[in-house]
Structures are given as C-alpha cells and as structure tokens.
C-alpha cells in the first residue's frame with residue numbers, strides 16, 4: 039500500500055463528510071489540528087454553497103476534502119463541476135453509480151475515495167479506478183450499508199487490495215485508531231466522534247440530544263419522513279428515538295400525518311421525533327469539546343505518551 043503524499047497527515051485520520059453537521063468550519067479545524075477534514079454535500083446544495091464552505095475549509099491554504107453522494111449527482115451535475123473547479127485535496131463519491139464522477143475527477147488529477155460496505159462494493163470501486171478505499175462497517179453513523187461490521191470488512195478488504203484503505207464505522211478514539219492501524223489500514227475515517235464538537239453546524243439542542251443518547255438504529259424511517267431519494271440499499275444509522283422506534287420496519291406505511299408531525303418536530307427541535315444521524319459510538323459523546331481536542335485524542339495512537 040502506498041499512501042498518496044497529501045494524505046500523509048500527522049495524524050492518520052480523515053473526518054468523514056457529514057452533510058448537515060459537518061461543514062467547512064469543522065473540516066478546517068480538523069485539518070489545522072493534524073488530520074484531513076472534509077465537508078459533506080447533500081442533494082439540495084448549490085454550487086454557491088459548496089464554494090462558500092470550501093472557502094471556510096480551505097482558508098489560508100488549509101487542505102480539505104469534499105464528500106458527494108453519487109445518486110444526487112445524477113440530478114445535480116453542477117455539484118461535481120463546482121467541486122472539480124475547487125480542486126480539493128480529496129473528493130469522496132459514494133452511494134450509487136459513482137464511476138462517471140470518479141472518471142472526471144481522475145481526468146482532473148484529483149485524488150478520489152469511495153465508501154464501500156461489502157466485498158462486491160470493493161470490486162466496483164477497483165473497477166472505477168478509485169484511489170482510496172474507505173471500508174465502512176454498519177456501525178457507522180449516517181447512510182451506508184448495514185451488511186458487514188467494520189472489523190470483518192476491513193480485514194477482508196485488506197487481503198484483497200493494495201490500494202490504501204481507511205477504516206470507518208465505530209472508531210471512537212485512539213484505541214480504535216490503533217486497532218485499525220495494527221490491522222494494516224492507512225488510517226481512520228471518523229464521523230460520530232466529531233458530532234459533539236463546537237465546530238459543527240448543529241444547534242445546542244441537537245448536541246444535548248446526542249449527549250443524552252446511547253443507542254442507535256438502522257433503517258429508512260427518516261428518508262421516508264423527508265421523502266428524499268436515497269437509493270433503498272443505503273439506510274441510515276441514527277439515534278433510535280421514539281419516532282424511529284414507531285416506524286422502523288414499516289417505513290412504507292409512513293403517512294402524511296406522521297410527516298406533518300416529523301416536520302413540526304424538525305422546526306421545533308424535538309429530537310424525540312426529529313432525526314439525528316449518528317453511529318454506534320454515540321454513547322462516547324458526553325459534552326462539547328473542540329475538533330482539535332478530538333484530533334489530539336486520536337493522535338495518542340501514533341505518538342508516544344508525554
């Protein structure tokens with residue numbers, strides 16, 4: 039495995055794109071602290087929004103990455119055009135047919151990554167010419183597959199490719215980073231551990247709900263509630279709140295009265311109903327810290343104790 043030079047950061051850590059909480063401010067703070075920070079772009083974001091977040095992430099020449107959703111690019115090719123113009127250090131395209139986007143990024147000589155959740159996904163990623171593989175287990179927060187856990191997936195993937203592999207899903211601190219480095223990963227791709235930081239775009243109420251939460255669930259409840267076009271094979275891992283428990287497994291029955299209740303809860307920040315995407319490691323979040331604190335904690339995996 040040969041890690042491309044721009045990814046040889048002091049701490050082998052990439053903060054995962056997290057559309058919603060993870061914008062340019064978080065990406066900037068992570069990169070400044072010694073990892074590589076990224077920001078996530080959801081299907082409704084405009085090129086102007088992408089450029090504004092990139093300006094914050096990349097202030098003073100700071101490296102950053104961007105995470106795009108392949109299924110959204112089918113309708114919003116302008117997102118990819120904007121990102122190519124910006125030339126970030128790394129662009130991840132996941133969830134759907136990402137091959138055409140990877141081809142364009144490679145033509146522009148921009149480093150690419152994709153998140154895989156199965157061994158079939160690995161074959162697709164290799165065929166598409168992706169530079170960096172993110173082996174993401176079902177423990178992870180937000181959208182993805184839920185067919186394999188991080189550790190078995192990581193080991194199987196490392197046996198099958200010479201490409202650099204980052205491990206994702208349930209990596210909470212220096213212990214998890216040390217474990218995946220020992221297995222042969224190039225580093226960790228971490229979302230949930232950054233959700234309680236002061237640099238996220240989340241409100242105080244959302245963070246309090248995250249700090250109080252200790253269990254998550256996987257399903258399509260919140261995609262149905264929001265009527266978004268996520269491909270069905272990618273559910274989401276979120277806090278298992280009252281609304282989630284009520285509808286999981288019978289998402290198809292979700293009706294207009296439930297949607298009205300959901301929308302009201304989102305505007306009123308009632309997180310017993312509104313969605314909060316997070317991984318199984320959410321119980322590790324107890325109070326607000328800075329992104330630099332989180333990166334410094336991860337750095338203990340690669341630095342001798344003081």
Ligand SMILES: Cc1cc2nc3c(=O)[nH]c(=O)nc-3n(C[C@H](O)[C@H](O)[C@H](O)COP(=O)(O)O)c2cc1C
Pocket residue numbers: 054055056057058059078079080105106107130132153174177178179180181182206207208209227228229230231314315316317318319
């Ligand atoms: C709130 C949240 C939003 C996410 N949004 C995105 C996204 O926009 N694009 C993406 O590729 N992955 C997204 N993910 C998935 C992450 O890239 C990553 O797979 C996951 O956070 C890793 O697991 P962990 O949360 O246990 O660290 C999101 C995850 C979370 C928690």
